[in-house]
Amino acid sequence: MYQIKTDCHVHTILSGHAYSTIEECAVYAAEQQLECIAVTDHFCPIRAEEFGDKAVPFINLKVLPSHIRGVRILRGMEADILDLQGHLANYNVMHEGKSVLEEALKDMELVIASVHRGPGKMETDREDSAANTQMYMKVLGNSKVNVLGHVGRSGYRFEMLPVIREAGRLGKALEINEASFRFGEPITAVCRKAAQLCAQEGTSIMVNSDAHSAHAVGRYPETLQMLEEIHFPETLIANRDLETLEKFLEK
Template sequence: MRISCDIHTHTLFSRHAYSTVEEDVWAAADQDFELLGVTDHFSDMLFEEQTLKNFQFFTNLDVWPRSWHGVRLLRGCEVDIVDGQGNLFGHDVRVDRQISDTPMRERSLKELVFDHCDYAIASVHNRTFTRDASPAQNAQMYIHALEDPKVLVLGHVGRSHVDFELDPVLEAARDMGKLIEINESSLAGHNRERSLEPCTHVAERCAELGCKVSFGSDAHICTDVGRYLKVKRLLESIDFPQALVACSDAEALLGAMGRAGFDASA
């Protein structure tokens, strides 16, 4: 099983993570990874007040080099799914002033952040809104999130413990060219006992339905970037097809992005 792209990592800007962007890049380079995606949290976990000023670190991602220490660098975010309709964080936060307080055309905070991201990972962290919904309704929630043009990946669905109909979501992801994440952090530490079985089931159905998967270490410190021992063990245990691993190398990942309508030249 070859994986040389890690497209779910965090930096200090996630507030509960501990490394800089360059430290994450160095960690990827040290392991001969070809591509790194940095995806800090875009979520109400970070701040009590949801303003452009608090999330301005996303609006300057353009200063990052595209290649750093020999690693292709993508600019992303991990955005929370916030309701049963599959809406994404920031969709209802209106912004009409720049960070300098200069007036600007009113837009949503989500639009402003997404403008600077190559892609987004959509994840459920607070599943309260899913508990009174049926599995079919929760499946539609995930599908609607996938329909956002900037969402490339559904994050850690095996760890979120949302009760949903799996096959319709995987079929929709496959048909849209989007990716389902197999997440190293979901298989480690306190997550492992509850997450191994659902993560294995997700991977098995992806293989059977022909849905491509992405890899994310979900690293919150640089020493975890590119670590995929547990994901490797899981995928190899079920003979998962290498052809469905979108993160096998940079060419495969960028090709998958291009086929899904993303700018593969990013």
């Protein structure tokens, strides 16, 4: 049985539709004997006038201590991928002459880039596999991005093999996201195929909860069962413990 001692995809009340504070997530993580959580609230497209309420909380994360209740707290974000050029949310929103994205990225320790649909987010053809593959390649080329979030759940068709090879070449990870398993087939089949190809190509994965409540932090029963079934190599799980995670993030 795999032991995953970190959870690198945790939402807090800052996301607006999640229900726990950072403190509550840390307490729960400590009870689960986790070594680390990454706080990765949604970094969504904003208007310039929303800077104070919606961007400053990401820019100000450095006020957090590095550890709460003995659990390492990584400053992170789950940034929306906006378009087929692979731009991340707010790259083109300016505040006092600076890009809001650049400001938010300054002190980030872990960045997940994910496709979500909705106003101002991806609204392109989900079936355009060639364009979507290029989009993910461009996102991987962004030096600030560490992880592609829940590619199985975006509903965007893409060619997995080149994306997984490129992630491996650049030392980045694909996320296997526990929350995706709630959606059943065919999404779970995509997650399984992604994991199988990562194993084949030697590309790292991250096993994350995508918790929207403290009670989901560090819980990955469906993911771990699937990884057991395909005999996924534990050494390719980038967040299996804090030491491995830190080495992965240094790359």
